[in-house]
Amino acid sequence: MIVAAEHLSKWYGQVSGLNDVSVSVPPGITGLLGPNGAGKSTFMKLVTGQLRPSKGQVRVLGEPIWGNPALFQRIGFCPEQDAFYDRMTGREWVTALVGLHGFDEPAAADAAARAIEAVDLTEAADRKIGSYSKGMRQRIKMAQAIAHQPELLILDEPLSGMDPIMRRRTVRQIKDWARAGTSVLVSSHILHEVEAMTSNILLINNGRIVAEGDVHHIRDLIDEHPHTVSIRTTHPHAVARELLSDEGVVSVRFDPGGLVVETARPDAFYARVTDLAASGQCGPISEITSPDDNLQAVFKYLVKA
Amino acid sequence: MTARPSLPALPTFVTGAVRVFSLSLSEMLWSRRTVFLLLVTGAPVFLAVVARIVQSSGIVPLRVNGVAVDGASVFGMMIWVFFLRFIIPVLGVFYGTALMADEIEDRTITYLFTRPIRRGAVLVGKYLAYLVCTSLVVLPSVVLVYFLLVPFSQVARTFTSFAIDLGLLALGLAAYGALFALVGAALKRPLVSGLVFVFGWEQVALLVPGYFRRFTVAHYVQALVPHAMPSDGVASLLQSVLTDNPPALVCLLVLAGIVGVTLWLAVSAVESREYVLDQ
Numbered sequence: 001m002i003v004a005a006e007h008l009s010k011w012y013g014q015v016s017g018l019n020d021v022s023v024s025v026p027p028g029i030t031g032l033l034g035p036n037g038a039g040k041s042t043f044m045k046l047v048t049g050q051l052r053p054s055k056g057q058v059r060v061l062g063e064p065i066w067g068n069p070a071l072f073q074r075i076g077f078c079p080e081q082d083a084f085y086d087r088m089t090g091r092e093w094v095t096a097l098v099g100l101h102g103f104d105e106p107a108a109a110d111a112a113a114r115a116i117e118a119v120d121l122t123e124a125a126d127r128k129i130g131s132y133s134k135g136m137r138q139r140i141k142m143a144q145a146i147a148h149q150p151e152l153l154i155l156d157e158p159l160s161g162m163d164p165i166m167r168r169r170t171v172r173q174i175k176d177w178a179r180a181g182t183s184v185l186v187s188s189h190i191l192h193e194v195e196a197m198t199s200n201i202l203l204i205n206n207g208r209i210v211a212e213g214d215v216h217h218i219r220d221l222i223d224e225h226p227h228t229v230s231i232r233t234t235h236p237h238a239v240a241r242e243l244l245s246d247e248g249v250v251s252v253r254f255d256p257g258g259l260v261v262e263t264a265r266p267d268a269f270y271a272r273v274t275d276l277a278a279s280g281q282c283g284p285i286s287e288i289t290s291p292d293d294n295l296q297a298v299f300k301y302l303v304k305a
Numbered sequence: 306m307t308a309r310p311s312l313p314a315l316p317t318f319v320t321g322a323v324r325v326f327s328l329s330l331s332e333m334l335w336s337r338r339t340v341f342l343l344l345v346t347g348a349p350v351f352l353a354v355v356a357r358i359v360q361s362s363g364i365v366p367l368r369v370n371g372v373a374v375d376g377a378s379v380f381g382m383m384i385w386v387f388f389l390r391f392i393i394p395v396l397g398v399f400y401g402t403a404l405m406a407d408e409i410e411d412r413t414i415t416y417l418f419t420r421p422i423r424r425g426a427v428l429v430g431k432y433l434a435y436l437v438c439t440s441l442v443v444l445p446s447v448v449l450v451y452f453l454l455v456p457f458s459q460v461a462r463t464f465t466s467f468a469i470d471l472g473l474l475a476l477g478l479a480a481y482g483a484l485f486a487l488v489g490a491a492l493k494r495p496l497v498s499g500l501v502f503v504f505g506w507e508q509v510a511l512l513v514p515g516y517f518r519r520f521t522v523a524h525y526v527q528a529l530v531p532h533a534m535p536s537d538g539v540a541s542l543l544q545s546v547l548t549d550n551p552p553a554l555v556c557l558l559v560l561a562g563i564v565g566v567t568l569w570l571a572v573s574a575v576e577s578r579e580y581v582l583d584q
Binding site for chain 1: 312314321325327328331332411412413415416418420421422579580581
């Protein structure tokens with residue numbers, strides 16, 4: 001196991017950040033999925049030795065992590081926060097941080113150059129980090145995490161701020177690193193992001209691990225419950241009339257500017273709405289959104305289940 | 306990532322501190338705090354320029370409290386009034402308490418605390434960067450003030466005391482910096498506590514007869530000053546009457562002890578404390 005937590009709890013004064021979590025993370029890629037405020041960051045901070053457990057214990061790569069800096073020779077960590085030494089160039093910054101692993105200057109410079117190339121930032125490496133876009137800052141953060149070629153990579157919301165192309169590329173890269181033998185623990189609050197990387201997930205909510213295992217099982221749980229879809233249209237009654245003939249539709253209610261539909265067969269429903277929009281027979285449909293994409297809704301389903 | 310290379314040996318405490326020092330020095334030198342530092346240390350230089358112009362004009366002799374004085378005496382007074390009583394303790398408070406606080410406020414501490422170096426090495430590296438950064442600004446300012454105020458003919462006679470001034474100012478920066486590094490590592494509101502210590506406790510303790518003054522840094526730094534204490538106020542007069550300067554060797558040992566003990570305590574505090582960053 002790369003991470004093993006036993007009855008792990010963390011309190012901030014009277015506030016509980018993590019509550020009696022016992023979990024084992026196997027080698028490979030594991031996604032830590034949870035809405036904002038679920039306890040992901042607390043778990044990540046405990047796993048990276050930034051916080052000391054209030055109760056229980058956490059072992060990383062077989063060793064306790066709190067007060068054990070030597071372990072970071074084998075761990076790379078990409079934190080969530082968008083924080084840097086903005087006056088340094090990307091290359092200077094990564095080289096200086098790799099230097100803290102004991103590399104001499106030329107070796108640190110080589111390792112930094114390789115890592116910067118891996119995240120596709122070579123052209124911008126000699127620019128000051130302060131001038132980087134959000135996506136570039138995410139990538140330079142990844143570079144400092146991988147530069148010393150760790151056995152375990154811990155990535156806290158690594159795709160946030162990246163454009164879709166870089167997001168896809170980063171997901172591919174993470175999978176490549178895993179294939180090369182690096183274990184990855186990655187946190188996100190977006191289900192499809194984690195699904196794109198791994199099928200092995202930990203679901204966390206209210207400071208507890210509420211489910212763990214194969215993401216498809218979680219998907220099945222979600223699919224057993226009606227999906228809510230919000231449709232913006234100028235002709236909500238005409239659209240409702242058409243959709244109510246669909247056997248998957250459970251309920252329809254009208255909202256200002258459109259309607260909200262609950263369906264038990266989301267795939268067929270989305271196809272039907274797309275057809276309606278394309279035909280224009282019920283007037284223009286300007287927007288289709290699903291609160292189900294919001295992880296908080298998923299957890300409500302799970303808790304009810 | 307390609308095949309995993311053999312990793313270098315783990316950095317020792319000293320190597321870690323030196324690497325953090327290299328990483329932190331330029332950040333510290335080009336920070337907003339250095340602008341404040343330049344303003345503070347620029348004030349005595351500006352006054353020295355004015356004094357030099359007055360002195361060179363020969364129209365009005367330099368006078369302090371109505372008594373004509375030479376450039377060397379004015380320099381000695383400036384060491385007391387500006388550097389010892391204000392600049393050195395204030396820089397110690399502002400930089401020392403911020404050694405860790407800046408990294409926490411900027412949320413960059415995570416990058417340092419998730420490396421195979423002890424947290425204490427991070428503190429010591431940043432302390433060394435503070436020492437070099439402040440010395441690089443304060444000591445040249447003192448040199449400028451000296452050469453602006455002291456006529457070339459008096460340099461040979463006064464140079465030894467000038468060298469002592471530079472040394473004791475560096476020692477003062479080291480002692481105050483280490484003390485406030487501890488305050489910064491251990492307390493929640495370190496800046497307020499630091500200012501209370503410098504402008505409250507030290508000022509009062511130096512005026513009270515008895516042992517209290519021994520629990521100040523100023524008592525030992527001021528005892529090393531080769532210039533007479535200026536009588537520029539009631540407090541100074543009282544202080545000069547009550548003063549009981551310990552021998553130089555005792556002062557040096559105590560100041561070295563303050564640096565060693567407070568840094569060690571600060572290292573212990575940093576290694577056992579959790580730093581929770583705001584999201």
